[in-house]
Amino acid sequence: MLRTKLYADPSSVFVHDLVTRAALRFGEDVAIVDGSSSPPRRLSFSEYADSVERLARGLVSAGIQPGDVVAAFLPNSWEFCVFYHAATMAGAIPTLVNPSYRERELRYQLEVSGSKLLVTDGPLIAGVNLDGLPSLKRVYTTRSHGAGSESFSDLLSSTSAALPERSDNKATLAALPFSSGTTGLPKGVMLTHYNLVANVFQLLGETALPLEHEDTTLCFLPLYHIYGLNVALNPSFVHGVKLVLMPRFEVAQAISMIRSEHVRFIPCVPPVLNAFLRAAESGEFPRDHGIRWVKSGAAPLPAELARQFSDRTGIPILQGYGMTEASPVTHIGVLDAALAKADSIGLPLAQTNCRILDVQSGVETSGPGELVMRGPQFMLGYWNSPESTADVLRDGWYWSGDIVTRDELGRYTVVDRRKEMIKFKGFSVAPAEVEAVLMEHPAVRDCGVVGRADEEAGEIPCAFVVLRDGFVESEQLRRDVCGFVGERLTHYKQPRDIRFVAVVPRNPSGKILRRRLREQL
Numbered sequence: 054m055l056r057t058k059l060y061a062d063p064s065s066v067f068v069h070d071l072v073t074r075a076a077l078r079f080g081e082d083v084a085i086v087d088g089s090s091s092p093p094r095r096l097s098f099s100e101y102a103d104s105v106e107r108l109a110r111g112l113v114s115a116g117i118q119p120g121d122v123v124a125a126f127l128p129n130s131w132e133f134c135v136f137y138h139a140a141t142m143a144g145a146i147p148t149l150v151n152p153s154y155r156e157r158e159l160r161y162q163l164e165v166s167g168s169k170l171l172v173t174d175g176p177l178i179a180g181v182n183l184d185g186l187p188s189l190k191r192v193y194t195t196r197s198h199g200a201g202s203e204s205f206s207d208l209l210s211s212t213s214a215a216l217p218e219r220s221d222n223k224a225t226l227a228a229l230p231f232s233s234g235t236t237g238l239p240k241g242v243m244l245t246h247y248n249l250v251a252n253v254f255q256l257l258g259e260t261a262l263p264l265e266h267e268d269t270t271l272c273f274l275p276l277y278h279i280y281g282l283n284v285a286l287n288p289s290f291v292h293g294v295k296l297v298l299m300p301r302f303e304v305a306q307a308i309s310m311i312r313s314e315h316v317r318f319i320p321c322v323p324p325v326l327n328a329f330l331r332a333a334e335s336g337e338f339p340r341d342h343g344i345r346w347v348k349s350g351a352a353p354l355p356a357e358l359a360r361q362f363s364d365r366t367g368i369p370i371l372q373g374y375g376m377t378e379a380s381p382v383t384h385i386g387v388l389d390a391a392l393a394k395a396d397s398i399g400l401p402l403a404q405t406n407c408r409i410l411d412v413q414s415g416v417e418t419s420g421p422g423e424l425v426m427r428g429p430q431f432m433l434g435y436w437n438s439p440e441s442t443a444d445v446l447r448d449g450w451y452w453s454g455d456i457v458t459r460d461e462l463g464r465y466t467v468v469d470r471r472k473e474m475i476k477f478k479g480f481s482v483a484p485a486e487v488e489a490v491l492m493e494h495p496a497v498r499d500c501g502v503v504g505r506a507d508e509e510a511g512e513i514p515c516a517f518v519v520l521r522d523g524f525v526e527s528e529q530l531r532r533d534v535c536g537f538v539g540e541r542l543t544h545y546k547q548p549r550d551i552r553f554v555a556v557v558p559r560n561p562s563g564k565i566l567r568r569r570l571r572e573q574l
């Protein structure tokens with residue numbers, strides 16, 4: 054089965070056009086239910102679009118010009134959503150920052166992106182030093198005041214500032230999320246309006262994401278992540294789907310929202326499906342739910358987990374595949390039981406061309422081989438990083454680093470990967486970033502980090518550490534090293550397993566031989 058049709062033509066459509074069109078079509082229907090407020094705050098499509106336009110004019114009044122980078126450092130909330138769409142309407146480039154980041158991670162993204170304005174909340178920047186960032190001029194806080202910040206409500210004040218003229222949607226950036234790509238420290242991924250809108254229209258095209266106006270989407274996936282942003286938030290405006298936001302996943306609150314908001318669709322990651330399965334086994338998951346289907350992505354879905362979840366809850370699963378560099382979806386399964394395959398990432402989306410190349414010869418094969426793709430959803434490149442861009446974008450084709458096979462029905466299955474990334478509960482962890490922090494510890498002479506298989510998390514970061522002279526292996530030192538990383542990097546990057554070794558294997562040029570480390574696991 055070949056997908057060929059998009060929902061609509063993405064040419065000349067900007068991301069914020071989805072918002073203004075939804076306001077005209079769906080008016081007073083509920084657009085956003087913000088579960089971070091008590092009681093939850095509800096915004097209609099008209100109210101949402103009005104807030105977006107007022108905030109866009111406020112950003113222009115605050116000195117933001119087309120092409121300036123502005124940063125959102127917020128959990129899922131109505132403020133995050135409105136700021137994101139307002140930034141694009143103002144011609145700015147929103148860079149989306151993980152709200153669990155520590156100071157060094159936040160400063161890194163703000164500095165590398167050249168962010169001129171930051172929207173956050175007081176508790177998130179309490180004790181955080183933002184001095185010395187050359188581009189950052191203004192900081193706004195949403196619900197609680199932060200030292201040196203202005204009020205987010207000031208940006209929403211009425212203003213007559215003129216919005217910029219529209220430009221080429223294929224050349225204008227609509228998001229600058231940071232991803233580690235296949236290796237290394239996080240890099241800004243340059244996604245245009247055309248990239249994001251095309252991917253939304255690919256998803257809503259034939260036999261892909263079957264959203265309807267009557268649906269309600271529950272979103273606990275972080276909106277700073279491209280999965281939440283362009284699979285949950287942006288598609289909801291096309292069909293006028295109600296989006297229910299949670300700031301983070303908590304199984305009890307999610308079940309409560311499923312009941313109270315009559316949820317019909319949930320984008321998930323495998324650990325969430327595992328949590329729902331356990332809740333169903335204990336009788337906590339509602340038997341009379343109205344969920345039509347769930348989508349699984351961001352990490353491999355074990356076939357047995359998929360089978361048990363659907364058997365226990367009666368909910369079919371669509372497994373998808375993609376990456377930040379692809380806005381993010383390239384493949385998705387089908388709900389047709391005759392074509393569904395539990396361990397498959399499904400079929401390519403419309404206008405997504407795929408090749409499988411033998412790893413040794415580079416000759417095209419049916420697999421196994423590296424998946425190479427091109428399509429309208431693929432990024433322009435990495436921000437200020439032409440060498441990294443050239444590594445993955447070659448003659449218009451994106452080299453994924455994943456090893457796949459393709460069966461006689463055209464379904465793809467990921468069987469291995471060449472890239473070094475660790476997938477912890479769907480989050481990407483770059484070994485090099487963790488290793489750089491470990492090397493700052495006074496006891497560490499050398500180290501190497503790889504992923505260790507874990508039933509619940511998928512993989513956990515495991516660090517092999519060579520100690521300096523004078524330090525002795527102990528359980529206390531193991532805890533100290535873990536805590537040292539935990540103070541400097543967000544929680545999911547912290548090694549869960551520290552192994553003291555005599556040497557970290559390296560090749561003659563000094564590159565860590567991660568395969569040999571994995572063999573020790």
